[in-house]
Amino acid sequence: MKKNMLGNSGLEVSEIALGCMSLPEDPKQASAIVDEAIGHGVNYFDTADFYGKGKNEVLIGEALGKRRGDVILASKVGNEWSEDSDEVKWNPGKDYIKTQIHHSLRRLKTDYLDLYQLHGGMITDNSEETIQAFEDLKKEGLIRAYGISSIRPNIIWRFLDNSDISSIMMQYSLLDRRPEEFLPGIGETGRSVVARGSLAKGLLTAEGVSRADKMGDYLQYGKEQLMETLKKLSDIHDSVHALAVHSVLSDSTVAAAVTGASSPEQLRETLHAYEQPVSAEQITKAKQSTRLDRYEQHRD
Numbered sequence: 001m002k003k004n005m006l007g008n009s010g011l012e013v014s015e016i017a018l019g020c021m022s023l024p025e026d027p028k029q030a031s032a033i034v035d036e037a038i039g040h041g042v043n044y045f046d047t048a049d050f051y052g053k054g055k056n057e058v059l060i061g062e063a064l065g066k067r068r069g070d071v072i073l074a075s076k077v078g079n080e081w082s083e084d085s086d087e088v089k090w091n092p093g094k095d096y097i098k099t100q101i102h103h104s105l106r107r108l109k110t111d112y113l114d115l116y117q118l119h120g121g122m123i124t125d126n127s128e129e130t131i132q133a134f135e136d137l138k139k140e141g142l143i144r145a146y147g148i149s150s151i152r153p154n155i156i157w158r159f160l161d162n163s164d165i166s167s168i169m170m171q172y173s174l175l176d177r178r179p180e181e182f183l184p185g186i187g188e189t190g191r192s193v194v195a196r197g198s199l200a201k202g203l204l205t206a207e208g209v210s211r212a213d214k215m216g217d218y219l220q221y222g223k224e225q226l227m228e229t230l231k232k233l234s235d236i237h238d239s240v241h242a243l244a245v246h247s248v249l250s251d252s253t254v255a256a257a258v259t260g261a262s263s264p265e266q267l268r269e270t271l272h273a274y275e276q277p278v279s280a281e282q283i284t285k286a287k288q289s290t291r292l293d294r295y296e297q298h299r300d
Helices: 027-039 051-070 094-108 127-139 153-162 183-188 208-215 223-236 240-249 264-275 280-288
Strands: 003-005 012-014 016-019 044-046 072-077 079-081 088-090 113-118 143-149 167-171 192-196 254-260
Touching: 003 254, 012 016, 012 254, 016 027, 016 264, 027 051, 027 264, 044 254, 051 072, 051 094, 072 094, 094 113, 094 127, 113 127, 113 167, 127 143, 127 153, 143 153, 153 167, 153 183, 183 192, 208 223, 223 240, 223 280, 240 254, 240 264, 240 280
Parallel strands: 016 044, 016 254, 044 072, 072 113, 113 143, 143 167, 167 192, 192 254
Antiparallel strands: 003 012, 079 088
16 A cells, blocks of 8 residues: 655655545444454544544554554544434534544544644634644644645635645545646645545445445436446456546646545455556546546635
8 A cells, every 4th residue: 555645744644545534333343443443554543523423533543442543543623413303513622622632532432633733724713723723732742644635625725825724635536636737736735635635425336336326416427427427437457446546546646645534345446446556548548538627616
């Protein structure tokens, strides 16, 4: 498993990361997936305090156990659950972030996070306060690096210009190539992109056509165009799964692709896809066969 430097963090992360949101709630099943990942060289695990009201962090903490020091552990903050309901409000405040880190550390059974990410962001936020919270946590040794998880251009550039973030997590796949507008600029600053949604809800796997038939539209793709596009991609490479993974990782700004798994078998399918060779010519053809849209909102 190849590893890449995550921006300016000094952290080396595996190109395939395990997105933990889809882990089953059963501890034994979750541990089996974590074991499978580590056994194949995956060292980067991404969760959030938002997932299952913290239950996902508990699962990861239990599954990692004494192997905590062998992995890069990332979580996210900013979505505040109501104690009495499923209502969620956005809270990027300094006090909230500095309180929540201790809850995440407790659930994850660790005394530090390698990467702590703001789980969203709005242009109306007091970003100076948010940035100060992360900087304080770095000085206190509670986190090694920080980043953001956002698809909003104005938030991305605000943090690139005014903070020491190491990474930006954003949705990026062959069916959602909007981030390509920003990849060169992000790379020039020495930061990395962490790609999520690279399999486009399973559309870019062996089950893609059947999923597309049930799903219908996807982003700017109508059902007919989606089916046609998947057919074109399958003509380019025997494994659309492999084509999807390698197309995202082909850009040097992308340090890792975060992929979820609800079973060891599902994870093995992605790892097998990663191990299959995909040529630069095939990636070029894949991009010629897909849309290149742009973000129209949140630009100012």
